[in-house]
Amino acid sequence: xxxxxxxxxxxxxxxxxxxxxxxxxxxxxxxxxxxxxxxxxxxxxxxxxxxxxxxxxxxxxxxxxxxxxxxxxxxxxxxxxxxxxxxxxxxxxxxxxxxxxxxxxxxxxxxxxxxxxxxxxxxxxxxxxxxxxxxxx
Amino acid sequence: xxxxxxxxxxxxxxxxxxxxxxxxxxxxxxxxxxxxxxxxxxxxxxxxxxxxxxxxxxxxxxxxxxxxxxxxxxxxxxxxxxxxxxxxxxxxxxxxxxxxxxx
Numbered sequence: 001x002x003x004x005x006x007x008x009x010x011x012x013x014x015x016x017x018x019x020x021x022x023x024x025x026x027x028x029x030x031x032x033x034x035x036x037x038x039x040x041x042x043x044x045x046x047x048x049x050x051x052x053x054x055x056x057x058x059x060x061x062x063x064x065x066x067x068x069x070x071x072x073x074x075x076x077x078x079x080x081x082x083x084x085x086x087x088x089x090x091x092x093x094x095x096x097x098x099x100x101x102x103x104x105x106x107x108x109x110x111x112x113x114x115x116x117x118x119x120x121x122x123x124x125x126x127x128x129x130x131x132x133x134x135x136x137x
Numbered sequence: 138x139x140x141x142x143x144x145x146x147x148x149x150x151x152x153x154x155x156x157x158x159x160x161x162x163x164x165x166x167x168x169x170x171x172x173x174x175x176x177x178x179x180x181x182x183x184x185x186x187x188x189x190x191x192x193x194x195x196x197x198x199x200x201x202x203x204x205x206x207x208x209x210x211x212x213x214x215x216x217x218x219x220x221x222x223x224x225x226x227x228x229x230x231x232x233x234x235x236x237x238x239x240x
Contacts, residue, residue: 012156019154019185037216044187048155093225098195101188101224108223 004065008047010054010078015047018063018076025065026072031131038109039072039129045102046076046125053080053123071111071130079122085115144175150182153190162193165208169197174206180213181235191224198230209233 006021008014019040026036043063050061061078091100107113112128145168153161168176198208209231213221221227 012154015154015156016152019152034215034219037219040185041187041216041220044154048187048189051155091224093228095195095199095225095229098192098199099188101191105188105220105223 002065002067004067006063007060008063010051010057010059010061012051015044015051018043018047021063022065022072022074025067026129029067029072029131031072031129035129035132039074042106042109042127042129043074043076045106046127049102049123049125050076050078050080053078053082055080071128073126073128075124075126077122077124082117082119082121082123084119085117143173144177145169145171145173146177146179148179148182152185153183153193154185154187155189158189158193161190162197165193165197169201169204169206172204172206176201176206176208177211178208179211180217181211183213183217186217186220188220188224191220191226194226194230198226207231211235 004025006018008018022039022043023036026039031039047061047063054061059079061076064075066073088100088103091097091104103115106125106127110127111130114126115123117123147164147168149161149164151157165176165178194208201208210221211233212235213232218227218232221232
């Protein structure tokens with residue numbers, strides 16, 4: 001089991017760095033192209049959430065990867081303002097709502113999602129994607 | 138941005154995320170100023186988009202509808218289509234493939 005930790009500045013331009021690293025890790029692990037795309041979206045959504053919770057632009061947040069044989073676990077943790085995960089409602093998908101899709105997308109694409117958030121202390125989103133057995137060469 | 142009498146074409150290139158989303162919105166808004174009935178977002182070279190882009194798409198779809206214009210997405214890649222479907226955006230914005238036929 002390998003562990004990787006990145007500390008990212010809470011600035012929008014570095015979200016692409018999260019995508020690059022997860023794509024590299026997941027490619028090495030043998031995830032399918034579609035799974036790699038899903039992982040890129042999930043990590044971006046979590047980083048975007050971390051940025052929106054951030055209270056000053058000199059802040060930072062942490063992204064960790066745990067590389068296991070059959071799965072990739074990654075966690076995005078910020079020390080921002082926190083929120084009540086249970087209060088987040090499923091988005092309306094009828095064109096009325098223009099935001100609030102992030103967590104919904106993460107939950108749709110990942111196999112396991114765990115959110116721990118404390119008001120004033122920060123939020124941590126832990127996501128797991130299992131590597132499906134495939135016969136790609 | 139290309140244009141003929143009926144439609145304006147905006148080429149969307151690269152990645153749309155929290156960093157580039159304002160530019161994405163601006164390029165669509167700019168094409169709306171042409172006042173053509175149809176605005177084609179050419180997604181051939183769009184490699185990545187996430188919820189920030191979906192939000193702008195919904196916003197722009199609503200705005201164009203009020204002005205009697207219509208946004209159409211052309212040739213999105215499978216990963217882009219997946220997000221459009223997940224968020225229901227494909228129900229409110231028409232998607233056409235390269236051939237020009239409706240999906």
